[in-house]
Amino acid sequence: MSLLVVGLSHRSAPVSVLERAALSGDAQVKLLQDTVAAEPATEAAVLATCNRIELYADVDKFHAGVAELSTLLAQHSGVGLDELTPYLYVHYEDRAVHHLFSVACGLDSMVVGEGQILGQIKDSLARAQDLHTAGRLLNDLFQQALRVGKRAHSETGIDRAGQSLVTFGLEQLSRGTAVQDWARGKRALVIGAGSMSSLAAATLARAGVAEVVIANRTADRAERLAEILNDGTAGLARAVSMDAVPDELTRADVAVSCTGATGLVLAAETIAAALRGRGVVAQPGADEVPPAVAAGAAPAARLPAGSAADDNCPLDLPTVQATAGFSVFGEAAVAGMGAAELEQHAAWVDNGSPRVQSGPDEAEAIAALAAAAATVGRIPERRRPEAVVVAPRPEPVLSLLDLAMPRDIDAAVHRVPGVRLVDIESLAEASADAPMAADVDLVRRIVSDEVAAFGAALRAAHITPTVVALRTMAADVVAGEIARLEGRLPGLDDKHRSEITQTVKRVVDKLLHAPTVRVKQLAAEPGGAGYADALRTLFDLDPETVAAVSRAEDSTEKDRGPA
Numbered sequence: 001m002s003l004l005v006v007g008l009s010h011r012s013a014p015v016s017v018l019e020r021a022a023l024s025g026d027a028q029v030k031l032l033q034d035t036v037a038a039e040p041a042t043e044a045a046v047l048a049t050c051n052r053i054e055l056y057a058d059v060d061k062f063h064a065g066v067a068e069l070s071t072l073l074a075q076h077s078g079v080g081l082d083e084l085t086p087y088l089y090v091h092y093e094d095r096a097v098h099h100l101f102s103v104a105c106g107l108d109s110m111v112v113g114e115g116q117i118l119g120q121i122k123d124s125l126a127r128a129q130d131l132h133t134a135g136r137l138l139n140d141l142f143q144q145a146l147r148v149g150k151r152a153h154s155e156t157g158i159d160r161a162g163q164s165l166v167t168f169g170l171e172q173l174s175r176g177t178a179v180q181d182w183a184r185g186k187r188a189l190v191i192g193a194g195s196m197s198s199l200a201a202a203t204l205a206r207a208g209v210a211e212v213v214i215a216n217r218t219a220d221r222a223e224r225l226a227e228i229l230n231d232g233t234a235g236l237a238r239a240v241s242m243d244a245v246p247d248e249l250t251r252a253d254v255a256v257s258c259t260g261a262t263g264l265v266l267a268a269e270t271i272a273a274a275l276r277g278r279g280v281v282a283q284p285g286a287d288e289v290p291p292a293v294a295a296g297a298a299p300a301a302r303l304p305a306g307s308a309a310d311d312n313c314p315l316d317l318p319t320v321q322a323t324a325g326f327s328v329f330g331e332a333a334v335a336g337m338g339a340a341e342l343e344q345h346a347a348w349v350d351n352g353s354p355r356v357q358s359g360p361d362e363a364e365a366i367a368a369l370a371a372a373a374a375t376v377g378r379i380p381e382r383r384r385p386e387a388v389v390v391a392p393r394p395e396p397v398l399s400l401l402d403l404a405m406p407r408d409i410d411a412a413v414h415r416v417p418g419v420r421l422v423d424i425e426s427l428a429e430a431s432a433d434a435p436m437a438a439d440v441d442l443v444r445r446i447v448s449d450e451v452a453a454f455g456a457a458l459r460a461a462h463i464t465p466t467v468v469a470l471r472t473m474a475a476d477v478v479a480g481e482i483a484r485l486e487g488r489l490p491g492l493d494d495k496h497r498s499e500i501t502q503t504v505k506r507v508v509d510k511l512l513h514a515p516t517v518r519v520k521q522l523a524a525e526p527g528g529a530g531y532a533d534a535l536r537t538l539f540d541l542d543p544e545t546v547a548a549v550s551r552a553e554d555s556t557e558k559d560r561g562p563a
Contacts, residue, residue: 003096003137004062005021006069006088007047007054010110013087015425019406021084022075024260031055031076032133038072040065043135045128045142047103049120050165050196050258050405051110053077054103056096058137066090094455100141101447101454104149106158110424110431111168112440113158115173116147119195132417148450155446157439165403165427166200166256170207172422172430173254173399183207186253190214191245191265193221196258196403197227204254205229205236212237213252215245217259249274254399257408265404268412275398275418319396417451456525463523463532466515470535474508 035044043058059065125142128134193216199526216222222239229237332551402409402423
């Protein structure tokens with residue numbers, strides 16, 4: 001096995017990089033074709049979701065394979081290789097199998113345990129099969145990954161550890177309220193009609209929204225999705241064109257967008273205009289927070305007019321006091337100051353300078369800073385920001401969920417009053433603190449067991465062409481000896497000829513049975529790859545015959561239709 005995976009995900013790269021590296025459907029096709037055309041790779045499959053891009057390949061050289069796959073990912077994603085490389089991860093052989101099985105079980109998902117990844121893995125395999133880039137290794141690997149994922153969901157409670165990205169996003173919008181209670185009676189707009197958008201529409205319908213409007217660039221897909229939703233509740237859903245989206249936003253309470261567009265689908269101004277259309281005054285940036293003032297900080301010190309400086313204070317007071325929220329007692333005033341200067345400043349405050357009204361708390365705080373500076377030399381310039389007082393935002397009248405990668409909705413919408421936006425980036429932050437269920441440990445054990453079993457089966461399969469070649473050689477020997485016997489005994493009747501032939505074949509089969517069964521068992525163990533070479537050497541098998549068997553099997557796998 002020479003399985004190699006090179007990729008990036010929400011665990012290795014910021015959302016901004018994932019967004020730029022996202023691959024369109026056409027780009028995925030071209031990437032697969034270019035990968036199998038490259039020298040190190042013979043098979044390839046791409047797993048591209050909203051939070052991961054991974055390229056799987058069967059390669060004959062590790063280092064050359066890593067270099068080639070990384071370069072191809074950079075070329076087709078449009079992100080420079082130098083910029084992309086720090087975010088890439090590489091898994092090889094058993095580690096690559098372990099990674100895909102973990103992904104299939106939802107252990108590597110943004111929302112742990114979500115089951116939607118199984119459909120995405122199935123689509124990835126189907127694409128590789130359609131393009132004939134998946135051979136025996138990737139066919140077996142991806143099909144086994146699907147079985148492992150299904151096993152994890154059926155045998156454990158991993159479903160309780162997480163849910164689909166759609167449900168998680170809606171929970172973030174509802175902010176602690178049950179999604180059913182929050183969504184009941186609302187008007188929903190769903191932009192896109194793919195798998196994620198369809199799941200969002202179905203989830204909202206089950207949650208009890210009053211209406212679901214489907215907008216998609218292809219009208220037929222939007223209408224088909226609306227028909228499916230109306231099958232359960234007549235009149236619940238309707239399809240509209242993308243041109244109608246601005247008008248629909250003036251009536252919607254919640255909008256979900258997940259399209260394959262490479263640019264923005266909803267600009268901030270479009271959202272603001274929709275709110276103005278419903279009587280809500282909204283302009284991007286209208287509620288930008290004023291300069292922050294440290295919560296609980298002492299009031300800014302004010303010096304009498306005309307005061308230049310104090311001989312005993314090391315600060316250039318007239319300069320620094322003009323800074324918004326400045327306090328001569330706060331950390332902002334003394335950042336970067338040396339220990340000796342800080343002690344001088346503390347003494348100045350402690351002596352109760354007539355120009356500054358100070359209290360004992362401020363003097364003690366600065367004395368503590370002085371003690372710290374005596375140890376490290378100076379207060380560092382970079383420090384954790386102090387807590388700020390943030391102006392309260394109005395309750396949202398429009399909730400937006402952006403599940404697309406790259407993003408569909410302008411991030412500037414965050415600054416529009418009356419709007420709440422949840423996107424992939426905010427979901428990643430929220431999921432970082434999500435609790436892990438105890439069942440996750442059970443799933444990890446399942447993955448480990450399945451990886452070991454898959455590796456053993458793969459190693460055993462590796463020796464199969466050699467065993468087939470050995471039995472073919474034995475059959476040829478039998479055929480040759482029977483032909484020689486017929487030459488010596490031309491009067492041999494058919495009955496006796498058949499009996500002799502069957503007897504010789506049984507003898508050969510019995511002689512080969514125990515060695516071939518045992519060599520398969522040994523080859524399945526770690527480090528058993530050398531048994532195939534030993535078998536070829538002992539029986540003087542033609543390497544080309546073995547290779548021909550392997551090529552025939554691989555050709556059969558590549559011609560296999562979608563699973």
